[in-house]
Amino acid sequence: MSVGVRGRRWAVRGLALLFGCLLALAFPAVDAWWLGWVGLVPLVLLFGRAGSYGEAAWRSSLAALGFFLTLFQWLLPHVGILALVVGVVAGVLWVPFGLATHRLLREPSAARVALAVVVLPSVWVSVEALRSWEGLGGAWGLLGLTQWQVRPVLAVAALGGVWLLSFVLVAVNVGLAAVFLPGAGRAARLIGGGLVVVLAAFAFGYGLLRPEPVVTGNVRVVGVQPGVVYGGDARFAAHLELTRRAAGLGQNVVVWGESSVPFDPARRPDVAARLAQAAATVGSDVLVNVDARATDGRIMKTTQQYGPGGLAGMYEKRRLVPFGEYVPLRLLLGKVLQGTEIAKEDRAPGRDPAILRVGGVRIGPLISYESIFPDMRRELVRLHADITVVQSSLTSFDGTWAQPQQASAEAVRAVESGRSAVLVVLNGTSAAFDAQGRRLAWMPPDSHGIFVVDVPLYQEITPYVRWGDWVPVTASAITAIAIALLLAHTARARPGEGAATVRPRRRGS
Template structure:
C-alpha cells in the first residue's frame, strides 16, 4: 500500500473514532436521543466496507475508544494511570461487533440484512451485559438509556428492561445502515428500510397502546439536597436545618442524600436525640445516610430511618464502587494508583436487601451506585417494595455529565420495575419518576434546599420483574450459535 493509501486508511479510522465520540452525545447532558436510533448506522457502514477483518477490528476498536472516553470523560481525572487501562479495555469491547458486521454486510443480500437484524443486536446486548459486571464499573452508557425521555419507546423497558431497548435501537441502526450502504442493490436497500420501519413501528405501537399502571395511592416525599459541606458537624447541622423547613408540607418521609452523616449515630447519643427531635417536629420519619466507621472498625454506607421514637430500620449498601469504595486486587493495584481518587480503604458491603416502611408504604432503599443496576431494583420489588428510594452523591463529579446520567436512568429503572423511583442527592441531580417514566421532580446540581413531590404507588408486576434478564440470556445464545456456526464453516473450508 502506498503513502496515499495509508493516509486514507488512517483518515477512515479517525472518522470511526469521531463517530464513536458523536454517539456518546445521545446521553445526557447533550441528550440527543435520536442518535440512539441513527448514530450507530454510519459506524456500521464503515465496518461493512472495511475490506478485511483486520481493518474492521481497527475501526470498531477506535470507535469504541472514542465512545467510552467521551462518555466517561468526567471520571478520567480521578483514575490516573487507570485511564490507560480503560482505553485498552474500551478498544477491545466492540471488536466482535465490528467483525460480525463486516461478515454479515460486506456482501449484503436481503437475507443477510434480516440475519444482521437479529445477530448484531444480540452481539451488542451480550457485550453490554458483560461489561455491566459490577467489578468493571457497572451498566453505565447502555444504549437503551438514551431513550429515557421518549415515553412511547421507554415503555418497552417493562418487557425486557434496558437490554430490550438497546436491542431494538441496534436493529433499527442495522436497517438504516443497509438502506444507505454504498453499492447495495435496490432489494438490499428495501430490506434495510423495511427493517428500520418495522422495528420503529412495533416499538411505537406498543408504547402508545400500553395502558398505564394502576395507581392505588401516593406518598409525599421531601428530598433534602444540601450540597457539599466538608465539616462533619456542619453537614449534619445543615441537613437538620433544611429538614425543619419542611414542617407543614404534609410529607410522609424526608430523605437525605448519601453520606449526609459522616459519623456513626450509634456512637453519638446527642446526634440520635437531634434526629428524634427533628422527626417529631416535622411530623414524619427521616431517612439519613451514614458513611462512617462502625463499632467493628469497618467503614460502611448505611441507610438509617429515624422517627420520633428513634431508629426504625436500616439498610447497608451491598454493591460498592470499584476503586471508589474498594480496590479489586488491592495488593497488586494499590501501589500503582496512589495519589489518585481511589479508595484508601475498602468499605464493608452489606449482605441482603431491606424493606422500610413510611406512611403505610413499603420502601425499597438503594444507595447511589446501586441505582444503575436493574437486578437490584427487581429484587426489592420482588420483596414487596411499593416505591424505590435512592440516596446518592456525586460530589467528585460536580458539573459533569455524571449528574444527569444517573438521574435520567431512574426513569428507565421506574418503567422496568413498575414502581415510582425517587433519587435524592447530597450533591447531584435529584429526581423522581412514576412507573410510566413521567418526570415528577428534577432538582439540578447547583440548586440547594428541599423539594416535595407526591409519588404515585403502583400495583401489578412488569414482565421484566417476573422474567428477569431474558433478553441478555437470549442474546448470549444467539451470539454463541452464530460464532459456532461461523467457526465451523472456517474449519470445514480448511
C-alpha cells in the same frame, strides 16, 4: 503499502473515532436522543466495508474509544494511571460488534441483512450485559438509556428492560445502514428498510397501546439537597436545618442524600437523639445515610430510618464502587495507584436487601452506585416494595455529565420496575419519576434546599420484573449460535475457500 493508502486508511479510522464521539452525545447532558436511532449507521457502514477483519477491528476499537472517553470524560481526571487501562478496555469492547458487522455485511445480500438485524443487536446487548458487571463499573452508558425522555418508546423497558431498548435501537441502525450499503441489491435494501419500519412501529406501538398502570395511592416525599458542605459537623447541621422546613408539609418521609451523616449514630448518642428529635419536629420518619466506621470497626454505608422513637430500620450498601469504595487486589494495585483518588480503605459490603416501612408504604432503598443496576430494582419489587428510593452524592463529579446521567437513568428504572423512583442527591441532580417514566421532580446541582413530590403508588408487575433478564440471555444464545455456525462453516470449507474467506480485501481499505 504506499503513503497515500496508509494516509487514507488512517483518515477513515479517524472518522470512526469521530462518529464514536458523536454517538456519546445521545446521552445527557447533551441529550441528542435521536442519535440513538441513527448514530450507529455510519459506524455500521465503516465496519461492514472495512476490507478485512483486521481493519474492522481497528475501526471498531477506535470508535469505542471515542464513545467511552467522550461519555466518561468526567471520570478520567480521578483515575490517574488507570486512564490508560480504561482506554484499552474501552477500545476492546466494540471489536466483537465490528468483526460481526464485517462478516455479515461485507457482501450484503437480502439474507445477510435479515440475519444482521438479529445477530448484530444480539452481539451488542451481550457485550453491554458483560460490561455491566459491578466489577467493571456497572451499567453506565447503555444505549437504551438515551431514550429516557422518549415516550412511548420508553415503555419498551417494561417488557424487556433497558436491554430491549438497546436491542431495538441497534437493530434499527443496522436496518438503516443496509439501505445505504454500497453493493447492496434492491432486495437487501428493501429488507433493511422494511425491518426498520417494523421495529419502529413495534417500539412506538407498544407504548401507545400499553394501558397505564392503575394508581393505588400516593406518598409524599421531601428530598433534602444542601449542595457541597465541607466538614462532617457542618454537613449534618445543614441537613437538620433544611429538614426543619418540612414541618407542616404533610410528608410521609424526609430523605437525605448519600454520606449525609459522616459518623455512626450508634457511637454518637447525641447524633441519634438529634435525628429522633428532627423526626418528631417534622412529623415524619427521616431516611439518612451514614458513611462511617461502625462499632465492629468496619467502614460501611447504610441507609438508616429514624422516627421519633429512634432507629426504625436499616439497609447496608451491597455493591461498592471499584476503586472508589474498595480496591481490587489492593496489595498489588494500591501502591501503583498512589496519588490518585482511589479509596484509602475498603468499605465493607452488606449482604441482604431491605424493605423499610413508612406507615403503610414499603420503601425499597438503594445507595448511589446501586441505582444503575436493573436487577437490584427488580429484586426490591419482588420483595413487595411500593416505591424505590436512592440516596446518592456526586460531589467528586460536580458540574459534570455524571449528574444528569444518573438522574435520567431513574426514568428507565421506574418503567422497568413498574414502581415510582425517587433519587435524592447530596450534591448533584435529584429527581423523581412515576412508573410511566414521567418526570415528577428535577432539582439540578445549582439548586439547594428541599423539594416536595407526591409519588404515585402502583401494584402492577411488569413483564421485565416477572421474566427477568430474558433479553441478554436470548441475545447471548443467539451470539453463541452464530459463532458456532461460523466455526462449523469454516471447518467445512475447503482450504482454498477458507483462505479466500479471511483474505484481506482491497475494497474500502
